[in-house]
Amino acid sequence: MSAVVVDKVTKVFNQGRPDEVVALSEVDLTVADGEFVSLIGPSGCGKSTLLRLIADLIAPTAGTVTVAGKSAGTARKQQEYGIAFQQAGLFEWRTVLRNVELPLELRGMSRARRRARAEEMLALVGLADFAGHYPAQLSGGMQQRVAIARALAVQPPLLLMDEPFGALDEMTRERLQTELLAICAKTGTSTVFVTHSISEAVFLSQRVVVMSARPGRITASIGVALPSRDDAGRQSPAYFDKITEVRRALRGTPVTSPAETR
Amino acid sequence: MRRVLFAAAGLVAFVLLWEGYKLVGNPDGTVLFGVRVLPRADDLSMPHLWTVVRRLGRPELAGGRPVGLVVLRASGFTLGITAVGFAIGALVGLLLAIGMQRFRPVERGLLPYVILSQTVPLVALAPLVAGWNVLWADWMTVALIAAYLAFFPVAVGMLRGLQSPAASGVELMRSYAAGWWRTLVKLRLPAALPYLFPALRLAGAAAVVGAVVGEISTGTRGGIGRLIIEYAREATSDPAKVYTAMLGAALLGLVVAGAVSLLELPLMRHRRHVEVVTL
Numbered sequence: 001m002s003a004v005v006v007d008k009v010t011k012v013f014n015q016g017r018p019d020e021v022v023a024l025s026e027v028d029l030t031v032a033d034g035e036f037v038s039l040i041g042p043s044g045c046g047k048s049t050l051l052r053l054i055a056d057l058i059a060p061t062a063g064t065v066t067v068a069g070k071s072a073g074t075a076r077k078q079q080e081y082g083i084a085f086q087q088a089g090l091f092e093w094r095t096v097l098r099n100v101e102l103p104l105e106l107r108g109m110s111r112a113r114r115r116a117r118a119e120e121m122l123a124l125v126g127l128a129d130f131a132g133h134y135p136a137q138l139s140g141g142m143q144q145r146v147a148i149a150r151a152l153a154v155q156p157p158l159l160l161m162d163e164p165f166g167a168l169d170e171m172t173r174e175r176l177q178t179e180l181l182a183i184c185a186k187t188g189t190s191t192v193f194v195t196h197s198i199s200e201a202v203f204l205s206q207r208v209v210v211m212s213a214r215p216g217r218i219t220a221s222i223g224v225a226l227p228s229r230d231d232a233g234r235q236s237p238a239y240f241d242k243i244t245e246v247r248r249a250l251r252g253t254p255v256t257s258p259a260e261t262r
Numbered sequence: 263m264r265r266v267l268f269a270a271a272g273l274v275a276f277v278l279l280w281e282g283y284k285l286v287g288n289p290d291g292t293v294l295f296g297v298r299v300l301p302r303a304d305d306l307s308m309p310h311l312w313t314v315v316r317r318l319g320r321p322e323l324a325g326g327r328p329v330g331l332v333v334l335r336a337s338g339f340t341l342g343i344t345a346v347g348f349a350i351g352a353l354v355g356l357l358l359a360i361g362m363q364r365f366r367p368v369e370r371g372l373l374p375y376v377i378l379s380q381t382v383p384l385v386a387l388a389p390l391v392a393g394w395n396v397l398w399a400d401w402m403t404v405a406l407i408a409a410y411l412a413f414f415p416v417a418v419g420m421l422r423g424l425q426s427p428a429a430s431g432v433e434l435m436r437s438y439a440a441g442w443w444r445t446l447v448k449l450r451l452p453a454a455l456p457y458l459f460p461a462l463r464l465a466g467a468a469a470v471v472g473a474v475v476g477e478i479s480t481g482t483r484g485g486i487g488r489l490i491i492e493y494a495r496e497a498t499s500d501p502a503k504v505y506t507a508m509l510g511a512a513l514l515g516l517v518v519a520g521a522v523s524l525l526e527l528p529l530m531r532h533r534r535h536v537e538v539v540t541l
Contacts, residue, residue: 077439079438081437083437085433093453106438106448
């Protein structure tokens with residue numbers, strides 16, 4: 001069973017009004033179980049819209065979205081996915097631990113169990129010592145890790161991320177990328193990852209989906225197989241080849257054969 | 263501790279200003295082109311502060327209870343009315359804000375009237391309210407007037423607070439399949455607290471004004487409003503007396519503001535952390 005199936009989805013904002021915008025036009029996307037897929041494209045290409053459609057935060061104008069074999073709405077109600085945005089969006093009045101507990105609380109999990117689970121998730125992102133802190137006491141990178149821990153807390157089969165590292169500095173970003181890969185490998189989570197960074201998309205993903213704007217649609221789907229996903233992987237020729245390939249796809253000159261080596 | 267010092271410094275500054283003006287000011291006031299630009303500084307208009315303080319200890323009339331005690335009693339009576347009015351006003355304001363947040367048409371339809379409600383002069387409204395209810399006790403009418411003034415800042419402030427969460431927070435709650443009620447309890451209400459407390463402080467002050475003015479215009483006995491009117495009649499013979507009543511009204515305002523702060527302290531304790539830990 002596929003984690004996500006997007007079937008001929010069209011999304012039009014402000015339909016029938018003068019400011020009508022076709023955000024997505026007949027988009028098809030399938031994410032296999034355990035697969036890490038990145039959505040990349042220029043601003044306004046509808047990559048965030050596509051993610052929100054999968055999350056059932058907005059409804060498609062036409063077409064269907066299926067998550068874990070169910071309609072997107074049902075999947076949302078059953079908390080089949082965890083989501084993280086560019087802004088960590090932690091609740092400042094809750095401690096780090098209680099922020100991670102929030103989705104569990106809403107699921108009606110008992111106090112002791114959700115506490116244990118939240119502590120486990122914080123350990124996973126390396127913030128076990130900061131459980132009692134308030135978000136304002138943490139740096140941006142730490143807040144983002146808390147947000148990831150929160151997204152993982154319900155142990156969802158699917159993780160949706162909308163430029164989660166976009167606001168971070170390069171060093172923190174690379175470290176979190178490595179951590180995210182380790183977590184996904186450990187938990188077997190399927191991931192849809194929106195980014196506008198080519199290197200981030202190539203490093204993280206098994207497949208990079210390239211989108212173009214006006215109307216938003218998918219122009220290329222590039223499989224990525226790196227020898228390893230670590231610092232050595234970041235310097236491998238395959239990594240640079242794929243970066244070139246994605247860049248060309250973004251510019252609208254897709255290559256069918258592997259690009260020349262650098 | 264610092265705040266206590268600042269408050270004390272403010273009091274000292276006030277005493278210095280008052281007595282300093284009495285020292286240098288013209289007893290007949292300063293008149294410029296036929297308009298009095300500075301008030302009279304004579305003992306009848308501005309009694310010495312120690313005269314006012316001493317007046318508190320002396321009997322109201324020959325052989326009566328000391329003025330201080332009478333003022334304190336009256337303040338206590340008005341405090342009760344203010345508290346009831348404040349509670350009702352805050353509750354109504356809260357419910358209105360929630361209603362306006364929940365249903366946009368309600369906000370559009372109701373908000374103009376909420377604002378309009380405060381432009382009706384209180385002195386015109388108070389006798390009207392007093393006229394409605396033959397069954398009610400006088401103090402209930404006064405409490406209603408206090409509530410009428412108190413609900414406004416809470417409704418407006420709280421609406422802003424409830425609308426303050428970022429779209430990402432609301433989407434997050436939606437992703438958790440949380441409905442309107444749980445989003446309200448877990449997200450909107452806590453997010454609104456920083457907006458609520460300043461609004462409550464305004465509402466407290468408004469409730470005091472409403473209670474005092476309400477007492478005066480309904481002729482309710484026993485409260486500080488009545489006392490101000492009574493003592494003001496004696497202002498020519500006993501100028502310090504009316505100031506004791508005003509002192510009582512000021513005290514009332516302080517108590518209400520203090521009560522709001524007491525409520526705020528435990529709830530807002532963790533909202534001001536600023537030091538950043540980097541890792």
